[in-house]
Amino acid sequence: MSRIRPDSRPLYILVKEKIDEQIADGTYQPGEQLPSEAKLSEELGVSRATLREALRILEKEGKVNRRQGVGTFITEKVALFKSGIGELNSITETIESMGLEAGTNNLNLELGVLDETLAQEFEISSDRELAVINRTRTANDEAVAYCKDYVPQFYLPDDVTETDLEESLFDFLQQSCGIYITYAVADILPVAADKFLAKQLGVEEGTALLLLKQMHYDDRDNPLLYSKNYFRSDKFEFHVVRNRN
Amino acid sequence: MSRIRPDSRPLYILVKEKIDEQIADGTYQPGEQLPSEAKLSEELGVSRATLREALRILEKEGKVNRRQGVGTFITEKVALFKSGIGELNSITETIESMGLEAGTNNLNLELGVLDETLAQEFEISSDRELAVINRTRTANDEAVAYCKDYVPQFYLPDDVTETDLEESLFDFLQQSCGIYITYAVADILPVAADKFLAKQLGVEEGTALLLLKQMHYDDRDNPLLYSKNYFRSDKFEFHVVRNRN
DNA sequence: TGCAAACATTTGTCAGACGTCTAGTATTTA
DNA sequence: TAAATACTAGACGTCTGACAAATGTTTGCA
Structure with a gap:
């Protein structure tokens, strides 16, 4: 029908x-x-x-x-809102909306990770395993962001491999795991690039980066995905409309 | 009536x-x-x-x-949204809502400033003068943010003095200038503290700070106030809800 | 000319009705 | 017995039509 x-x-x-x-x-x-x-x-x-x-x-x-x-x-000034931070888009979507080609470098998938603090955030028992995805995101082959994503492992298929994750993680979770993210709560922090981040992003050590720490939820407030995204401030600009009440 | x-x-x-x-x-x-x-x-x-x-x-x-x-x-997780970045509050309000005492240090008022770029943003002719207010904001006498505020001078009373500006700038504009700010568009950037900012905020040079560059508007989209606020990331946390469409 | 009243237009608010979806319960069926 | 199906109460979603309040413009009088 x-x-x-x-x-x-x-x-x-x-x-x-x-x-x-x-x-x-x-x-x-x-x-x-x-x-x-x-x-x-x-x-x-x-x-x-x-x-x-x-x-x-x-x-x-x-x-x-x-x-x-x-x-x-x-x-x-509506033109400004191209990448308004209030709209939750994957990094892939954001890069592509700028007319650039989104890519992934140095992808690394760890399975079976235990983390008590995060387990608490996910409201799961602390002996449940997490999957951790580390990767550098590129736009036209230039590194623009470094991402660490944490997701409870039982959401993922047993046979998940790194190649599954080269595209948008949002799409993969939705299409292969039946997980629908509807909103996220983000903390916005400035951080200085340490040696590792500097190398991943091709910037000098000490460069100021924007860190978005976000927990993603479905429409029932279930925490699904936690991520830490480090953005190069010369490549990404975030805007927000602030309303006075 | x-x-x-x-x-x-x-x-x-x-x-x-x-x-x-x-x-x-x-x-x-x-x-x-x-x-x-x-x-x-x-x-x-x-x-x-x-x-x-x-x-x-x-x-x-x-x-x-x-x-x-x-x-x-x-x-x-509603408790997180105490200082959600989507709500436009003055720094005074934000500090006081944390139960701390808001104060101002090193206030400095410059009149008669010309700035072609900003004049364009304000949609005024480039020979119109701006007032620039520099100040360090404190919470319980500790420096937490450094602010530069730019406002077209003709909005202000002729006899404005520095002491008028020690309290909330929003309140002053509303009560003494008939200016009602209803929303702002902010750019969020991470920056490293230079020597001057480091001294003003009592942090080490190179410390990562959060910079909010904002243009404030009234309900008819008239630009009223432009400001650059540098926040200590260990004192302020900004949250935002991001909705997936 | 200047100003106040009347008017037209637009968003704000209201009441009530019916549609659609969800979750739980009851029933039927294998 | 257990699983699938059907039913139902209650919740949000959508629609209609009306009037209120605010604003900008026009009109008309002093």
Whole structure:
């Protein structure tokens, strides 16, 4: 039986992404006023209530700007948000969205690792094994980030090999392990490159790097994947919209 | 004539903050299920549509978690978000919310500064003057951040003095200049402390610091204030919720 | 000319209805 | 007995239509 709606996610999400596209492809220019909610909901074939849910998300993301009695406007500086840190994308996706080719170097998979602290974070007993994936990520063959990923081993297939992990880890977890990451909580820290990181990333020792320590969860708050990503600050820029309450 | 609503901001914002409070004061525990939308909207005395707008924001902030057919739940790790980077607070507010006393050292106000690049960012002609405020921020008398703030001079009163700026700059702009900052766009960068910063912050030269470069806007996208804040990473931690689309 | 009132437009809020999904329970079946 | 299926209550998702509040513009009078 075929589905009427090809994408089963909620309608307001699809509407939000549709408008996202229209902003991206220039249908609506920065600073421009959107059609009124009445018109826009009619154009998109959804109710005004649903459209408003979509607009609320866009507003929270800083992409539009609403004023009662006036209208809804595309935020002027919307071009900045290409790699907004609020959106959880894999490094592969981020690199490819810049038009570069994503690659992996020095991939190393350790199985059977025990770590009491992390076991606690994962809410598993401390004798459960973790898999640790170390790798250097490249863009057009230049090292841009170093990643350590930790995942409870029982999520992975028994016959997992290093070659399985050369592409996006997110994709692998989703397609081969039935794991769906929906959000992550990240700590943002500056660190100085030690000898090892300096060598991996091709920078001088002491260079300031951005470290993202993140626990990834599914839609039921189950911790699935912990990762430490070290970014070269000359290759990655992170933006964030901060809302005053 | 007295207002029925003491706070003139939209109702869904007030509802959102009310729930925020209830999460903070323990009325709703992490992991706990909220009352259904029908019940909760009745309890709060608002329509379900308004409540849903509030919940949508909380969801985007990662504080709650909604599942069709099941319910709305407080996110387990909600305690982490005390200084979530998505919320734009002044440094004064952030320090005080940690229960420490916020102070200012080495305040220095320069008037009549010309800067072509910044003038362009502010969308003003390049012969308009800027005011530059440099200061070291302290928590319980210990240096924790160094700030450079740039604001077009014509926003400020003619008789502004350094003593006006010892408290929160946000408060001063709002109360004395009629400027209301509603959001900011921040670039997040790691930097190594140079000699000057090292001295100001009492750390060793080369220590990794977190630099937030931010342009602040009002609700019409007018740029009002540009600032560069250097944070000691051992004193400040920034968290962010990253949503997968 | 200047200013206040009226108006049109837009977002904000409300009430109620029905659709769809989920999880648990009861029933049926092998 | 155990597994698969069917049912059901309750939750979020979506829709409709109406009115309130805020804002910008137009109109008309002094």
